[in-house]
Amino acid sequence: xxxxxxxxxxxxxxxxxxxxxxxxxxxxxxxxxxxxxxxxxxxxxxxxxxxxxxxxxxxxxxxxxxxxxxxxxxxxxxxxxxxxxxxxxxxxxxxxxxxxxxxxxxxxxxxxxxxxxxxxxxxxxxxxxxxxxxxxxxxxxxxxxxxxxxxxxxxxxxxxxxxxxxxxxxxxxxxxxxxxxxxxxxxxxxxxxxxxxxxxxxxxxxxxxxxxxxxxxxxxxxxxxxxxxxxxxxxxxxxxxxxxxxxxxxxxxxxxxxxxxxxxxxxxxxxxxxxxxxxxxxxxxxxxxxxxxxxxxxxxxxxxxxxxxxxxxxxxxxxxxxxxxxxxxxxxxxxxxxxxxxxxxxxxxxxxxxxxxxxxx
Numbered sequence: 001x002x003x004x005x006x007x008x009x010x011x012x013x014x015x016x017x018x019x020x021x022x023x024x025x026x027x028x029x030x031x032x033x034x035x036x037x038x039x040x041x042x043x044x045x046x047x048x049x050x051x052x053x054x055x056x057x058x059x060x061x062x063x064x065x066x067x068x069x070x071x072x073x074x075x076x077x078x079x080x081x082x083x084x085x086x087x088x089x090x091x092x093x094x095x096x097x098x099x100x101x102x103x104x105x106x107x108x109x110x111x112x113x114x115x116x117x118x119x120x121x122x123x124x125x126x127x128x129x130x131x132x133x134x135x136x137x138x139x140x141x142x143x144x145x146x147x148x149x150x151x152x153x154x155x156x157x158x159x160x161x162x163x164x165x166x167x168x169x170x171x172x173x174x175x176x177x178x179x180x181x182x183x184x185x186x187x188x189x190x191x192x193x194x195x196x197x198x199x200x201x202x203x204x205x206x207x208x209x210x211x212x213x214x215x216x217x218x219x220x221x222x223x224x225x226x227x228x229x230x231x232x233x234x235x236x237x238x239x240x241x242x243x244x245x246x247x248x249x250x251x252x253x254x255x256x257x258x259x260x261x262x263x264x265x266x267x268x269x270x271x272x273x274x275x276x277x278x279x280x281x282x283x284x285x286x287x288x289x290x291x292x293x294x295x296x297x298x299x300x301x302x303x304x305x306x307x308x309x310x311x312x313x314x315x316x317x318x319x320x321x322x323x324x325x326x327x328x329x330x331x332x333x334x335x336x337x338x339x340x341x342x343x344x345x346x347x348x349x350x351x352x353x354x355x356x357x358x359x360x361x
Contacts, residue, residue, distance in 0.1 A: 011038035012094070013336060014072045016065055017101070018080030019044045025078070025101065027326050030333045037340050043068045045080045055083040055109045066091040074339070076332055077109050078102055086114035097339045100124045100349065101328040113351045121339060124349040125331035127189035129319030134193035136318035137267045140290035141235050144263035147171025147288050149312030170288055170310060174234065174261050177201045183233030185250070186240035186268070187212040187222070194237065195220050206230055209240075231257035235265065242269035252277035260286040267318045270295035275305075282308055292318045 013034060015022065022042055031040055045065070049055040061082035069075045069092040077084060078101035089095065089111065098120050103109055115122050143149065147170045154161055174180075178201045184191045187209035195205055205222040208230045217224055230236060231254055240246045251274040258264060258281065266273060270293040282289055282305075290312045294305060297316060305311055335345050 011073045011340065012071055013038045013040050013074040013076070014068055015040070015042045015076045015078075016045055016068060016081040017076075017078035018046055021078045021080060021101070025325055025329050027329065030326075030330050034333050034336060037337065038073070041068075045082060047080055047082045049079065049109070055081070057085075058082045062088060069095060073097065074099065074336055076101060078328075081109055084110045084115075086111050089114050089118050089120060095120050097336065098122045099332050099335060100126065101332055102126050102128070110349070112349055116351050121345060122349040123332070123335045123345045123347050125328050125335065125347055127347060128327035128331050129324045130188075130190040130193050131327070132321040132324050133190055133267050133318040134197055136292060136314075137190075137194055137237055137239070137265055138197045140265045140267065140292065140312065140314075141237070141263060142177060143312050144265060144288045144290035145171070145175045145177055145235070147175075147310060149288075149290070150309040152312075153309060170261055170286070177203065177235070179203065180234040181206070183230035183236045184208070184222075185227065185230055185236065185238045185272075187216065187224075188239065188241075190267075191237070191239045192216070192220060194239070195222060203235075206233060227254065228257055231255075232259055233262070234259070235263045238264070238266040238268050238272055240268050240272055242271050247271050248274050250274065250277075252280070255281040258287045262287045264289045265291075266294075267292045269293055270297055279304055282310060285310055288312075292316055 015026070022044065034040055045061055047055060047058050047061050062085060065082050065084070066088045069088055071094060072092055073094050074097040075084070075092065075095055076099040084098065098110060098115050099122070100109055103124065103126055110122060112122050150171065151161070180201070180203050182198060182203045182205045184194070184205060184207040187207040191207060198205065206225045206229060207222050208225060208227045212224070214224060216222070236258065238250065240249070249272055255277050264287060266289070275295045278289070281287065288310045292314045293316050294313070299305060299313065299315070305313065331347070335347065338345060
């Protein structure tokens with residue numbers, strides 16, 4: 001005999017990605033936070049893809065993902081997962097939240113428009129790596145202002161050096177960050193973290209980002225300006241993602257805007273700056289570059305960039321830390337808990353975001 005009660009269905013959260021991502025990115029502590037609210041399941045996939053464009057279509061893998069997603073309330077995907085198509089979404093009638101752990105914020109593994117039409121909220125926690133990238137960008141700026149790369153080259157070459165020998169020129173004149181005019185190309189998550197790190201230095205910040213809400217200017221104490229204004233600053237941070245619109249956006253004409261003694265920091269993607277034009281501009285020796293990225297990568301062993309005394313190079317390491325690789329899933333669990341509580345997401349990915357992606361950052 002029934003007592004009239006009805007069992008409440010447990011929410012179902014599923015993760016689709018490679019075994020490697022599951023092992024490295026998912027922390028037991030975050031699963032424990034999720035457990036009171038939902039059951040968690042994992043399905044391994046191995047579709048080859050990168051961050052330069054949409055995931056390749058794989059009919060067999062997509063059919064398997066459709067089966068996996070059929071009873072899910074939340075589907076999270078990352079490296080290894082197939083494209084989440086409109087057909088997969090249609091096969092998952094309970095789905096209310098779709099998440100991308102790490103995909104450069106362009107929905108490369110997701111049909112964002114189809115999700116929007118179906119009433120599915122989409123979130124993207126790619127910005128999980130913006131914390132260490134902002135820290136490294138600050139470090140590169142400080143290294144560039146002192147032209148410390150040149151000093152390091154001399155020391156590892158066992159050349160004689162005299163402390164305090166320099167009395168003029170790059171690395172000595174105007175070598176302090178405090179009070180400088182700082183320019184940011186792009187004002188997404190990364191730039192906003194960097195602004196917070198720069199506060200103790202008392203810098204003035206200008207940013208170029210046509211798509212950033214202008215209310216951020218007052219909230220973060222920055223001024224938005226055309227790109228030409230940004231490139232004329234004392235320190236210029238390149239912080240935009242690589243898209244067809246940003247590839248080569250800083251070429252010879254833009255590099256001419258750099259002032260003698262300026263420091264150029266790139267922690268975005270190498271292809272955002274025209275490499276030939278950059279080599280020519282740096283060859284004059286009056287500006288300094290601190291680069292975590294370059295085109296091509298890895299940097300060729302015979303590239304002139306390796307030998308320039310006014311260049312400090314690192315091999316695309318800015319966003320890679322133990323903390324950041326776990327943070328992606330931590331942020332996603334945060335989004336799940338907000339969603340279950342009926343709250344709006346912090347990192348929504350909408351069709352408008354995707355259309356504006358050239359400077360979404």
